[in-house]
Amino acid sequence: MSTTLTEQPRTQQSTKKPGLLHGLTWLVLRQHRTTTWIVVALVVLGSAAIIYERGQLADMLAGMGWPGKNVNLTQAPERFQYIAEALGALPIVLGVFIGAPLIASDQEHGTAHLVTTQSVQRRRWLAAKLTWCLALVLVATLVLSTLFFWWWEPYRDPLLAEWLSGSVFDNTGPMLAALSLFTTIGGIAIGMLLRRVLPAMLATFFFALVVQVAWGEFRDRLAAPRTITWPLNDDTPNFLDSGSAVEADRWISTADGQLYGWGTCAEPTEKATNACIKEHGIVNNMVEYFGYDQMPGMQWTGAAVLLGATAVVAVFVLWWASRRPL
Numbered sequence: 001m002s003t004t005l006t007e008q009p010r011t012q013q014s015t016k017k018p019g020l021l022h023g024l025t026w027l028v029l030r031q032h033r034t035t036t037w038i039v040v041a042l043v044v045l046g047s048a049a050i051i052y053e054r055g056q057l058a059d060m061l062a063g064m065g066w067p068g069k070n071v072n073l074t075q076a077p078e079r080f081q082y083i084a085e086a087l088g089a090l091p092i093v094l095g096v097f098i099g100a101p102l103i104a105s106d107q108e109h110g111t112a113h114l115v116t117t118q119s120v121q122r123r124r125w126l127a128a129k130l131t132w133c134l135a136l137v138l139v140a141t142l143v144l145s146t147l148f149f150w151w152w153e154p155y156r157d158p159l160l161a162e163w164l165s166g167s168v169f170d171n172t173g174p175m176l177a178a179l180s181l182f183t184t185i186g187g188i189a190i191g192m193l194l195r196r197v198l199p200a201m202l203a204t205f206f207f208a209l210v211v212q213v214a215w216g217e218f219r220d221r222l223a224a225p226r227t228i229t230w231p232l233n234d235d236t237p238n239f240l241d242s243g244s245a246v247e248a249d250r251w252i253s254t255a256d257g258q259l260y261g262w263g264t265c266a267e268p269t270e271k272a273t274n275a276c277i278k279e280h281g282i283v284n285n286m287v288e289y290f291g292y293d294q295m296p297g298m299q300w301t302g303a304a305v306l307l308g309a310t311a312v313v314a315v316f317v318l319w320w321a322s323r324r325p326l
Contacts, residue, residue: 028132035098036136043140046086047147053079054151057159066158080151080159084167087148087176091183092208094137099187100200102133103321107195123322130188130314137184138177145176157243163295164246166216173296174303179215182306183208185313192317215302220248222298225288229253232283244292254281 029036057077061067103126149172152161161168170179186207191200225248230237232252239245251259258281265276276282290298 025128025132028128032132039098039136039140043143046083046144049083050144050147050151053077053083057151057155061155061158077159080161081167083148084161084171087144087171088166088212090141090144090176091179092205092212094141094180095183095187095204095208096201098133098137099184100191100204101197102129102188102191103317104191104195104197104200107192108197123318126318126321130185130317133184133188134181134310134314137180141177141180145172145174148172148176160243162246163243163292164220164290166212166219169219169295169299170215173299175299178303178306178310179211181310182313183211185310185317186211189313189317192321219298219302220290222301223290223294225249225290227286227288229284229286232277232285234285236285240287240289245289248288248290250288251286252277252282253284253286255283259286 057080060077152159152168152172156163156168163169169175183204187200187204190203190207191197194200194203228237228240240247250262252262252264253259260280260282264280265273265282267273267276
């Protein structure tokens with residue numbers, strides 16, 4: 001009697017685990033798990049500090065009768081300033097401690113050569129590392145900037161924190177994320193080129209510092225200022241003295257619009273001042289200012305510039321790595 005084999009041969013089952021955490025994704029997360037947990041812990045601590053300080057500020061202002069009573073603090077509370085400064089330093093910290101070592105560490109210890117000589121394509125491996133790094137930075141900064149805006153915005157009048165200052169403008173909306181992504185990708189590129197961790201971190205620190213200083217000079221160029229004119233001897237319009245307007249420049253002018261510097265007729269005596277005003281035909285005050293309603297547009301314009309620069313550097317990193325040995 002013969003037996004006919006009807007059972008189909010077994011096929012090799014895929015060993016790939018379902019979901020996202022497999023292959024390169026799992027490798028990158030495992031390699032950088034310590035950094036990931038440190039960033040998560042810092043975000044949790046920072047969020048807790050902001051939530052707590054917001055509650056403290058609300059209680060303090062309520063005790064002073066705000067909002068029914070007009071309250072202007074002589075200066076922003078110290079803890080508000082400390083947290084604003086810490087957030088302002090975050091793009092530098094992320095660029096130095098996350099961006100700079102990302103590729104430089106693998107190059108210095110030979111991990112990059114080991115990985116890219118296996119079956120994994122170099123560009124694919126690098127793209128996985130960039131995705132992890134930039135996603136971590138994006139999520140962390142968005143959480144903190146959203147909470148900081150939630151703290152500052154309802155209390156911006158008594159806090160006397162000017163919205164166009166770096167402590168507010170660069171720490172809210174999309175700006176903190178955009179600045180952090182740019183300094184981080186800059187650190188990654190510097191590390192890839194220098195191939196050593198400590199020199200890369202040092203160079204990234206100065207790079208991020210220059211970016212912060214240059215951005216401070218560029219901030220008020222993100223929109224055209226508005227102008228307002230009123231008679232020379234009248235009181236300044238109330239909204240210019242509130243937190244909703246940020247003064248950019250101030251002049252005195254003639255009836256036909258000729259402008260003079262604010263101190264043109266600052267004479268030692270009232271009689272000499274009046275004579276100077278009459279001689280020049282000065283009749284008006286003129287102020288250039290930015291309105292609070294311009295803030296979102298200015299932030300998104302600035303973020304678009306920085307995100308565009310981030311994309312350019314990321315493409316350069318991928319291009320360079322695909323043509324040069326790591």
